[in-house]
Amino acid sequence: MARYWYEPLSYSEWFKRIFSFLNIALFLLTAIFFISEFRFDWFEKLVGSYLVSTNEVRPETGAIWEIGKQTTNAHESLKTMVNKNEDIRQTANAAGSFSELVSGLLPGEWVTLERQQFKTLYLSLEKSSSLKIIDPASLVWLLNGSDLDRIFCEGIKGGIKIFFIDRENRVIKEIELQKEDIIEIENADKPLAGILTDIAGFRDRIYPARIFFDALLKLPAEIIPDLIVNPEALLEQEGKLIRVGIFNEAVNGYIKLGFEFEAPGGEQVVFLKGREWAVWQLSLNLKGEAK
């Protein structure tokens, strides 16, 4: 049933219609809406609360987050550097040999080596070989008598540099070690498969074992320990001793001796180092024996 709107016919009709319940309610609601908003800011609170609830899933964008990212990047870079340094430090101070130390340091990398660790690495070398790194007297002075503050190792191409540094960061002593030299030093007393005549430097000074030992045993007893400084390697070697060679060059006051064994697995040469002057005495005896 349709009801058509008609114009009120009197003022009272108008009045009634204007102030009808519906109009008053609508007006009041609208007024309350606006007044309450101005009074209580509920719209702001509502939207604000909604945004707070979605905060965690929103992107970290904007100028201030960029600065935050730069800080994060900086911290990550620093953390990487510090961790790398720490790894290197641990590796270096746990190294069992100089070659392990060299392997753990790439060019440009550095580490502060504990004094005790340096001593341990140094003492692990065979006495005559350790001279090639630093002579014991200098080391004693550096470690116990000088103004040494710390030992600093830096990786270089193909090796390392070891700096002995005082409190003012000045280098008191600097040693450069190439990896191949270190390996040679460390393997100086390791047996080598083969025979003496194949090793350059021994040729023309190779003697049958009997002649060699006859000449050796004729030397005064106090000289013999200087000829065979570390007999352990010889004693540990299996097989029969066939020939002995004397190297044609002295290094740091020592001359290399090669002992050729006929071992079950083939010929092996064991190297020892004798003091130069003792080897010289021995050579004189050998010449006599040879005659």
Added chain:
Amino acid sequence: MNLFLRAIAILRFCFYVGLILVSLGSLSGMFLVFYIAKDLPKLPSPLSKIIETPQTQIYASTGQILIHLGERQAVSLDMVSKNFINAILATEDHLFFKHRGINKLRTLKALYITLTSPSGKVEGASTITQQLAKNLFFSFKKTYARKFKELLVSLQIEASSTKEEILQTYINQIHFGAGAQGVEKAAQVFFGKTALDLTLPEAALLAGLPKSPTNYNPFRHYDLALKRRDIVLNRMVQAGFISDAEARQAMLAKPELQHEQSDSRTGSYFLDALIRELISKYGEDVVYHGGIKIYATLDTRLQSYAQQSLKKGLENLDAMMGITDGAADHPQGAIVAIDTGSGAVKAMIGGRDYYESEFNRAVKSRRQPGSGFKPFLYYTALKDLGFHPATVMTDKPVLIPVKGAADWEPKNFSKTFTGRIILKKALTESVNTVAAQMVEKVGPDAVVRTAKTCGIESPLQEVYSVALGTSNVTPFEMAAAFSVFATLGVKHEPFLFWRVEDAYGRIIFEHIVQEKRVLDPSITYQLVDMMKSVIDTGSGKSIRQLGFHRAAAGKTGTTDNFNDAWFTGFTPTLCVSVWTGFDKERKLLDRNNIGITGGRGAAPIWADFMMNAVNSDPERDFPIPDNVHFETVDAVTGCPPDGQGEGREQMSVPLKTEQQLCRDEQ
């Protein structure tokens, strides 16, 4: 009746249309909120976290903190003057504590003005919260979308933070100009005090700056800043924060600005060079945001002396040249001091006034060293030709043919020729013709090699004239290279920092002082002895006249056209290079139109600096190598005095054991 009815009808229509529009607006607003919300930036919690970036600190070798980098000196509200808080509230948002992020009436008014203004003027109505939202997350591009997002973020800020937190964050991040961000930094930059100590006139001045930091920069536009300050004070009166009388009294005050550090730039050529090196090594993020600690080589005492000496020296140069204060162009200068025993750079000034020109002439300006380069030639000649300080040469006109170019015909500074002369005398007097003859003998390539061995890194041309300093070098290089002479041939790489640590004190980098012998000590000693003579009786004798009497050696340098005046010299412990000249092509000429030499322009600066710098050090001379002994010779014959050359100068010369006198080399 009809009129009444029509009015009722219009009213009714408007009401319903309004209602519909408001409803639609609300609905679309809600939709927009949901739609845009997902792209809004996330807010950090707590809000203050955003200003907690760690500072990188640079320390001097003497222990003082030189600078904080990436600094945001956040302070809590109770560490800020109440005057400032009131001033900023009165200026920016006096109803801050009453609204929830937006000032609705002000926004409606602004909207009305914006929409109805015929000029298209955009009326601002941002609250402090909205400004904070804008500063933290949004660009300054004015778009309605950005405005709406900014409004939403400000609602969230209000919903998640207290008013105090918002205000604190706001005052710690607003820009006041001159590089000052945050009120604490601003208080320090402009007034050299903490934010807590700001007086009412100072606080009002600061509070007026964020509106336009450049236009109201008090360092440049003090009067405008004061006018703005007065507006702030009036608003404080209107907001009821202060009385009218207090405002009037404050308006009479003229806050004194701190000019020492007029902005957040480093203010130091040394720090600029250091930071550049750090950035190249670690990147900007680590340097500015990593919170690292750098222990620089700078000695603040020496740096201060260097600053004073250079300032004084350049002012004297102004006076000598008749240049007045208001002149457009003043001579510039640079000074670098290096510890000879380590290579540590102890002081570096790269110009007359950092705030006028940040160009670091100490490390960036390559200029011809003139005769200052001769020591490299002399060392080469002593070494390669077996010369010694008593070797006799002839000061005579020289014409040296140059392949593919015009003959080289160097002239002496004095335009005269003295005939036979020993090398020591020739270097002392800086005789060019003797140097030319020597470079012809040793070859320019050998001289270049020596210079490079000593640490000159700038490209050097292998031409004869290189020996007379025609290839450009920096004062930094000269100081580094001459310090090799000071150590009698031991080279230390120059460096700017000893150590870098992270925020927890873990070492990231450490400089190890490595010595490298690059020159023969005996020959270098002979050279040093000749260079001592330069200071004692030669072109650098002004140093002795000015009262510096310690053992020192050096060499003056002046370019042919008087564009550059140098003095580089050293004691056994400190090597210092001083350069003066104009940035542009302009001669250093005094009032009488006479050229200013290194001895007149640069040596006095060197002397003034050294007198202060080494004042407290024990006196010591250069050590004489074991195989060196001294002989007295006739400065003309190079032989021991035989009584025939009466009145002729005699000189004491160092000779190596195997060297003999009276062997004429020509």
